[in-house]
Amino acid sequence: MTTRVLVVGADATGMSAASRALRRAGRNELTVTAFERGHHVSYSACGIPYWVAGDVSGPDALIARSAADHRANGIDLRLRTEITEIDLDTRTATAASLDGGASYQVGFDELVLATGAVPVRPGLPGVDAPGVYGVQTLDDGAAVLNGLTDSPRRAVVVGGGYIGVEMAEAMIRRGLAVTVVDQAAEPMPTLDPDVGALVRKAMHGMGIEVLTNTLVTGFDTGPGGRVSAVVTRDGTLPAEVVVLGLGVRPNTELARAVGLPLGEYGGLLTDLQMRVPGHDGVWAGGDCVEVLHRVSHRRMHIALGTHANKHGQVIGTNLAGGYATFPGVVGTAVSKVCDLEVGRTGLREAEARAAGFEPVAVTVQSTTRAGYFPGAVPVTVKMIAERGTGRLLGAQLVGQQGSGKRVDICAVALWNEMTVEEMTSLDLGYAPPFSPVWDPVLVAARKAAAAV
């Protein structure tokens, strides 16, 4: 008998799981029906800021695989259709088309919940006014671009996280005057404040105004009800374009209704195989789950396409009778604002303390290439290690080209629980166009090893 797999949410996790399961088990073993509320599947949401900036020609470029591709691979894909109820006892779900039509029942043996995340939208006056944009779906991207056709002059980005700073870059490259507003003391709250301060300073240098410690209280509207300003506790910022970059939260209403276990951040909990514990045949992955942080040993919500794709592979392998696990994350992220690259991995100082570590932090300045080589630019590396043991706990890098992806060295070191002393011996690629004779990461490790 074939196993009926029901996939809820047809983006990275859902479609990776479905494709891998079918490829591995074959269509005689498995049937897959996938439901998606949106118009699109398998697109790169992380690419939207670059589409808005003009780096990417259009939304088609962001679609990794089309609905037709997936159908050709044997997946029964139903777009613009929502799963409104799930009965785990009878193994049936209720589907409803968002474009009208009667609801209907779908039976399943295995369930994959890949419902993603929803952007945080503050319940503030005026937040729904035209001209206030989110940045999650391709429709959002199209709406922002459409809003730029009237040649607006001023944009305010609410939220200084990754999406916020990436959208700030997009707006300034589109010729708008840009202000980023954030409640926190510094932009990029996944960095320590001292490193965030470097990002703020660099953004100022790019002509991006950054207002930190600033609470947004609402949005003024003008003629036609369009947004005209962002109101903060410290004053009013006129803007014809407002972008909300306040992060996302797990989309787990359906899971909650079914009674599945949720964590501290509202994300689904899973075991190592991405199975929902206590619920055989129920799998979850991607932006709707919490993941284990291998350094703090805590669960976190980190919405990143790279994790979502891995979850999909793991679920697909297991669905097809194989064995795969997702052993957690070390909190690696990389981003850029114009020509400034930012990489981070592991724990910030405050996170390290909250997890029970006593952190020792050092910061060094180095260059991305041999100092005498053309294109060598300064890079700042902050490294955090455990007092006494010297175990690496985290690292943050800020600099121009060649800075951000160096975080991978620290990410692999963290994964393997290396000490900073051990790291000083690492055999990294050296040649003048690529690195000083001591890679900046090694310079930081040496200083950290002497400090712990």
Place this chain on the structure above:
Amino acid sequence: MTTRVLVVGADATGMSAASRALRRAGRNELTVTAFERGHHVSYSACGIPYWVAGDVSGPDALIARSAADHRANGIDLRLRTEITEIDLDTRTATAASLDGGASYQVGFDELVLATGAVPVRPGLPGVDAPGVYGVQTLDDGAAVLNGLTDSPRRAVVVGGGYIGVEMAEAMIRRGLAVTVVDQAAEPMPTLDPDVGALVRKAMHGMGIEVLTNTLVTGFDTGPGGRVSAVVTRDGTLPAEVVVLGLGVRPNTELARAVGLPLGEYGGLLTDLQMRVPGHDGVWAGGDCVEVLHRVSHRRMHIALGTHANKHGQVIGTNLAGGYATFPGVVGTAVSKVCDLEVGRTGLREAEARAAGFEPVAVTVQSTTRAGYFPGAVPVTVKMIAERGTGRLLGAQLVGQQGSGKRVDICAVALWNEMTVEEMTSLDLGYAPPFSPVWDPVLVAARKAAAAV
């Protein structure tokens, strides 16, 4: 009583050891006398090709610290002076100025041998003709540049290793027609031949002629005795400039005369602390020693400034009564030829077999950034793992900007003896300007994990 440290060879290892020991122990505890045959100390030999290419303005840029800097730090530095004999029983050495003057004796308690490497010079007819250049010292660099002032048209580079291809780039950027000649089947013998073939193809695309499987038998000379051609078994290649890039061998004549232990490649043998075993108070490091390869468990000769600097730090710490070790290498190297970047680490297939492993190799094509992002360029990743266990044994990457330094991910994974299966879960930095959602290294690891 102060400890008298004698340093033979005042480049990366010797001067790092001396500086660190003095900084740590203080001048009351230690005196350091350093002897150097050349005119310069602490310079970046790896930067010479880029100086010849015009990337670097002049030799001064390549000097990390001048003789005056070192003297100001308390090192008694004697340039153009050779140590001709060492008596380990009486703890005395004989020094001779290369610019004339009587020999003299120097007493010591601790000896640091940092005599570096000497370029391989084939004993072929005409090899000493004007117009045939080595690439090791700053004087060599100046000589090549001087040879270019006559507007020569044709250069032949003998040897297709790192220095050879880097000098080929320098010559073509200086406007010369360039041919690289090598005995091997492909350039860059530290790569597997299939990967070397990609480099050869790319070099052809840059207009660099690459003649492989070609044995050089001598050098023709013309008017004034200057070189006029490189003679090979397959024909004669006219050239007004000939660059020898045939690699280096450890400079250990003195060590041999003293009776110190040498390895298979003629390099000094040391223990983990960089002490010469059986000879208390004798230390060695840099290009004159052999290093332990952590994957093959064999000793190798790898002349690289990054190892030499680490050796110096280790020796300096130990000299000053501290404790430090050099735990070996994994064979990481990175280089470029014009816009082609090459990274390698670990063992080649043949090396893996020679060490007793049964290797499984896979090769994948990916891109350096998200495929839709501007500047995304193809990168080829070859990954080698042990059959059965799936342990990573080596990796090689070839592609344009953003390819070479990705080797560090594999270098850290190798250091920690990760399996390719474990690597598939690595939490690497992802954002469209930096990587596809699956980093090329992860794509290779997935394919390797399925193949072992």
